[in-house]
Amino acid sequence: MGQEKKLVEAITPMDQDFAQWYTDVVKKAELVDYSGVRGCMVLRPLGYAIWENIQKGLDARFKATGHENVYMPMFIPESLLQKEKDHVEGFAPEVAWVTHGGEEELTERLCVRPTSETVFCDHYARVIHSYRDLPKLYNQWCSVVRWEKTTRPFLRTMEFLWQEGHTMHETAEEAIEETERMLNVYADFCEEELAIPVIKGQKTDKEKFAGAEATYTIEALMHDGKALQSGTSHYFGDGFARAFGITFTGRDNTLQTPYETSWGMSTRIIGAIIMTHGDDSGLVLPPAIAPTQVIIVPIAQHKPGVLDKAAQLEERLQTVCRVKTDASEQSPGWKFAEYEMKGVPLRLEIGPKDIEKDQCVVVRRDNREKIFVPLSELEQRIPELLKAVHDGMYQKALDRRESMTYSVAGGMDEMIEAAATRPGFIKAAWCGDLACEEALKEKAGVTSRCMPFEQEHISDTCVCCGKPAKKTVIWGKAY
Amino acid sequence: MGQEKKLVEAITPMDQDFAQWYTDVVKKAELVDYSGVRGCMVLRPLGYAIWENIQKGLDARFKATGHENVYMPMFIPESLLQKEKDHVEGFAPEVAWVTHGGEEELTERLCVRPTSETVFCDHYARVIHSYRDLPKLYNQWCSVVRWEKTTRPFLRTMEFLWQEGHTMHETAEEAIEETERMLNVYADFCEEELAIPVIKGQKTDKEKFAGAEATYTIEALMHDGKALQSGTSHYFGDGFARAFGITFTGRDNTLQTPYETSWGMSTRIIGAIIMTHGDDSGLVLPPAIAPTQVIIVPIAQHKPGVLDKAAQLEERLQTVCRVKTDASEQSPGWKFAEYEMKGVPLRLEIGPKDIEKDQCVVVRRDNREKIFVPLSELEQRIPELLKAVHDGMYQKALDRRESMTYSVAGGMDEMIEAAATRPGFIKAAWCGDLACEEALKEKAGVTSRCMPFEQEHISDTCVCCGKPAKKTVIWGKAY
Ligand SMILES: [Zn+2]
Numbered sequence: 014m015g016q017e018k019k020l021v022e023a024i025t026p027m028d029q030d031f032a033q034w035y036t037d038v039v040k041k042a043e044l045v046d047y048s049g050v051r052g053c054m055v056l057r058p059l060g061y062a063i064w065e066n067i068q069k070g071l072d073a074r075f076k077a078t079g080h081e082n083v084y085m086p087m088f089i090p091e092s093l094l095q096k097e098k099d100h101v102e103g104f105a106p107e108v109a110w111v112t113h114g115g116e117e118e119l120t121e122r123l124c125v126r127p128t129s130e131t132v133f134c135d136h137y138a139r140v141i142h143s144y145r146d147l148p149k150l151y152n153q154w155c156s157v158v159r160w161e162k163t164t165r166p167f168l169r170t171m172e173f174l175w176q177e178g179h180t181m182h183e184t185a186e187e188a189i190e191e192t193e194r195m196l197n198v199y200a201d202f203c204e205e206e207l208a209i210p211v212i213k214g215q216k217t218d219k220e221k222f223a224g225a226e227a228t229y230t231i232e233a234l235m236h237d238g239k240a241l242q243s244g245t246s247h248y249f250g251d252g253f254a255r256a257f258g259i260t261f262t263g264r265d266n267t268l269q270t271p272y273e274t275s276w277g278m279s280t281r282i283i284g285a286i287i288m289t290h291g292d293d294s295g296l297v298l299p300p301a302i303a304p305t306q307v308i309i310v311p312i313a314q315h316k317p318g319v320l321d322k323a324a325q326l327e328e329r330l331q332t333v334c335r336v337k338t339d340a341s342e343q344s345p346g347w348k349f350a351e352y353e354m355k356g357v358p359l360r361l362e363i364g365p366k367d368i369e370k371d372q373c374v375v376v377r378r379d380n381r382e383k384i385f386v387p388l389s390e391l392e393q394r395i396p397e398l399l400k401a402v403h404d405g406m407y408q409k410a411l412d413r414r415e416s417m418t419y420s421v422a423g424g425m426d427e428m429i430e431a432a433a434t435r436p437g438f439i440k441a442a443w444c445g446d447l448a449c450e451e452a453l454k455e456k457a458g459v460t461s462r463c464m465p466f467e468q469e470h471i472s473d474t475c476v477c478c479g480k481p482a483k484k485t486v487i488w489g490k491a492y
Numbered sequence: 493m494g495q496e497k498k499l500v501e502a503i504t505p506m507d508q509d510f511a512q513w514y515t516d517v518v519k520k521a522e523l524v525d526y527s528g529v530r531g532c533m534v535l536r537p538l539g540y541a542i543w544e545n546i547q548k549g550l551d552a553r554f555k556a557t558g559h560e561n562v563y564m565p566m567f568i569p570e571s572l573l574q575k576e577k578d579h580v581e582g583f584a585p586e587v588a589w590v591t592h593g594g595e596e597e598l599t600e601r602l603c604v605r606p607t608s609e610t611v612f613c614d615h616y617a618r619v620i621h622s623y624r625d626l627p628k629l630y631n632q633w634c635s636v637v638r639w640e641k642t643t644r645p646f647l648r649t650m651e652f653l654w655q656e657g658h659t660m661h662e663t664a665e666e667a668i669e670e671t672e673r674m675l676n677v678y679a680d681f682c683e684e685e686l687a688i689p690v691i692k693g694q695k696t697d698k699e700k701f702a703g704a705e706a707t708y709t710i711e712a713l714m715h716d717g718k719a720l721q722s723g724t725s726h727y728f729g730d731g732f733a734r735a736f737g738i739t740f741t742g743r744d745n746t747l748q749t750p751y752e753t754s755w756g757m758s759t760r761i762i763g764a765i766i767m768t769h770g771d772d773s774g775l776v777l778p779p780a781i782a783p784t785q786v787i788i789v790p791i792a793q794h795k796p797g798v799l800d801k802a803a804q805l806e807e808r809l810q811t812v813c814r815v816k817t818d819a820s821e822q823s824p825g826w827k828f829a830e831y832e833m834k835g836v837p838l839r840l841e842i843g844p845k846d847i848e849k850d851q852c853v854v855v856r857r858d859n860r861e862k863i864f865v866p867l868s869e870l871e872q873r874i875p876e877l878l879k880a881v882h883d884g885m886y887q888k889a890l891d892r893r894e895s896m897t898y899s900v901a902g903g904m905d906e907m908i909e910a911a912a913t914r915p916g917f918i919k920a921a922w923c924g925d926l927a928c929e930e931a932l933k934e935k936a937g938v939t940s941r942c943m944p945f946e947q948e949h950i951s952d953t954c955v956c957c958g959k960p961a962k963k964t965v966i967w968g969k970a971y
């Protein structure tokens with residue numbers, strides 16, 4: 014019991030200090046370890062296994078929508094980064110520079126990719142010649158580096174893992190369609206596999222990606238009422254293509270410029286999983302990406318037949334889910350706390366009394382419900398319960414988001430009051446002026462999360478200046 | 493026919509200029525594109541898809557042997573790299589240095605990982621406390637950078653993709669066992685999935701990894717008689733663990749130092765696939781890792797029913813293999829050349845005459861054998877034929893290696909003569925002295941590839957100095 018107590022005590026309750034709770038969870042659940050390099054994290058086996066499952070889920074969706082994976086060099090010569098003006102302005106202040114190779118000083122310094130639009134364009138310029146070469150639907154899985162001043166595991170790290178899709182199209186319409194398609198892929202993935210409800214919308218000009226004409230985003234609400242941008246999809250028009258001299262012979266035999274998109278999701282999404290679903294006992298993992306979906310805990314395992322029965326159940330369950338047994342010498346209580354901390358969706362307890370009754374006890378991680386399952390129904394009930402955990406997690410997150418979303422139809426006083434007292438999403442009308450966006454940031458401390466695709470009428474006038482409103486915007490504090 | 497001719501003409505025959513043949517194949521088969529950074533390559537969809545299949549095959553074997561994946565930071569502080577003396581001497585001359593982050597100069601420069609022993613050890617020092625924490629069986633998939641002077645796609649590039657396993661064990665015996673186990677995993681993978689026969693052995697001290705006590709290797713013989721080191725597994729003893737202060741409380745309650753291994757396989761293996769199996773028509777891909785295993789080419793596809801039948805066959809074959817149909821407007825001849833260049837193991841031709849006879853024509857890429865297959869037997873025959881292609885490729889490679897392996901029982905004159913006139917592996921006895929190894933390099937132009945585990949008696953005396961021999965070594969010229 015000594016270690017069990019320690020484990021439970023070690024987590025700061027969410028309500029007491031959310032930031033500390035988060036830090037405690039990532040450490041105690043053994044998702045990451047801090048490394049010797051400031052702001053770079055070690056992804057430990059559980060953290061990386063979650064990422065692997067996210068990769069599998071996303072990659073299958075990318076391939077089903079016709080995309081191919083490639084790998085581009087991680088170094089970008091400074092001159093290449095500078096080819097698109099807005100892009101270099103956005104990224105140059107936060108890149109790592111390689112200046113020496115072996116014992117020699119380089120004639121041109123190389124940055125470690127913060128994102129790969131430039132290297133993809135450099136390649137596209139060499140391989141796109143005719144409309145027959147389009148569309149190019151490429152994606153890459155890699156790590157990128159951004160020299161951040163303050164960092165937090167998953168949420169903001171100097172190096173992080175992600176995927177970046179980069180596509181080229183014959184027409185603007187086709188590229189815009191792709192931008193939307195991939196945002197929908199992200200949204201579906203978040204809802205169907207991560208049990209995270211998201212709001213789809215467009216970023217304001219102030220918040221869009223460096224060099225993009227339009228940035229679409231999915232925004233999720235965390236437990237503490239802060240927003241987390243969970244995936245973005247950008248439409249570039251033909252800006253990069255022109256900057257990189259990419260042309261193709263069109264169907265009408267004229268020389269044309271293609272239209273580009275890019276879209277990305279990163280290990281940041283693991284931060285969203287933690288802060289959407291976690292509780293004071295630790296992680297709560299969505300079944301679709303949980304490395305272990307069911308943990309079998311034998312009760313009174315020294316008694317004859319218990320471990321054999323546990324092994325038998327594990328073998329049966331292998332065919333329907335990812336299952337493990339903990340037959341170590343730790344107490345059942347310690348194991349309960351351990352696998353709750355690690356977010357395993359279902360715990361299956363099997364002891365002498367259960368064996369007698371030909372049943373087992375299944376405990377849901379999401380709501381702690383205890384269910385007696387006849388052993389004969391195991392292969393059918395466990396997948397059903399995993400589905401129920403997913404649905405329960407999604408509904409709980411959706412209910413919380415709805416209870417933390419407010420409309421502000423009045424002016425700045427109401428907005429400042431709402432932002433100060435009610436954590437969550439605030440819907441308010443906006444005139445479209447940068448000045449008002451900046452004023453909202455300065456006075457109310459909120460930024461525009463997105464202009465939701467599903468526009469709702471809140472007010473005819475801008476919450477800040479009172480001029481006619483152009484868009485309803487979701488405002489909030491963000492990670 | 494214009495483009496078909498161009499395609500065929502563009503490849504330099506192997507016998508005429510092997511190096512140029514290799515360069516032609518990697519370009520024409522669209523495996524890679526050169527990038528704007530010297531020595532860094534772009535892995536195009538076919539090149540990357542091959543790597544993905546290699547990853548899948550290896551990763552399944554790693555997990556089956558109890559390993560877990562993790563991800564370590566790509567940056568290594570200079571002070572960390574310097575902790576193990578032999579290691580830093582081996583790698584410091586060939587690393588890329590990051591000296592600036594954003595606008596600031598770093599107080600300590602960071603190298604981009606050339607390999608990750610040091611960061612793994614840094615992490616292990618923090619997480620290994622008791623014998624209960626051992627073994628640690630970690631692997632990571634990532635890219636690494638080595639500042640090479642001359643580079644060639646896949647064979648030697650500044651940045652390359654690989655996996656690196658790093659494990660820690662309670663005892664030396666257990667670590668040595670792991671080193672051998674992983675070498676066997678590589679060897680089995682090469683033979684069973686890549687159809688590449690390999691020789692397993694130990695590296696001499698001169699050729700072993702920087703910081704290792706012993707390096708085991710698998711060596712394959714390329715078409716031109718040069719050797720290619722295809723995977724290595726290292727035993728470190730407790731050297732790194734001592735340098736990094738990694739200790740654990742043992743079963744007897746004393747403080748002990750763990751024993752370490754590391755092992756890696758990289759995109760270099762794709763070079764081995766090309767140079768073991770390729771021919772004057774291009775790539776020949778082993779079925780297990782071929783992204784497309786069967787390409788369906790409709791003949792006289794404008795005739796009624798042909799494309800429908802092709803689609804029907806594709807749908808049926810989806811259940812047993814990776815299959816695609818090329819229904820583009822290019823001629824069948826162009827398509828034949830194109831998919832031969834890209835190494836697709838089986839071509840399935842279906843035209844009006846075949847449909848009439850309820851059969852199709854299947855052509856093997858490895859030996860061009862043409863087989864008439866009744867359509868009713870398709871799902872059974874295609875997997876059999878893929879197996880036959882694999883076996884045929886393996887046997888052909890093995891026969892070639894055997895026909896290019898020689899024993900030299902005499903002295904240096906015989907060795908120099910053999911090395912100069914017969915490309916391939918040369919078996920000769922060695923006294924164990926570095927001086928002889930260096931003399932063989934200087935005078936005969938060969939290096940020791942390995943001391944094979946299966947020792948064969950060639951001579952009682954060293955091929956170089958005539959002193960008593962300790963080992964039979966395989967010598968050769970290497971990539
Ligand atoms: Zn306004």
Ligand SMILES: [Zn+2]
Binds near residue numbers: 922954956
């Ligand atoms: Zn000698």
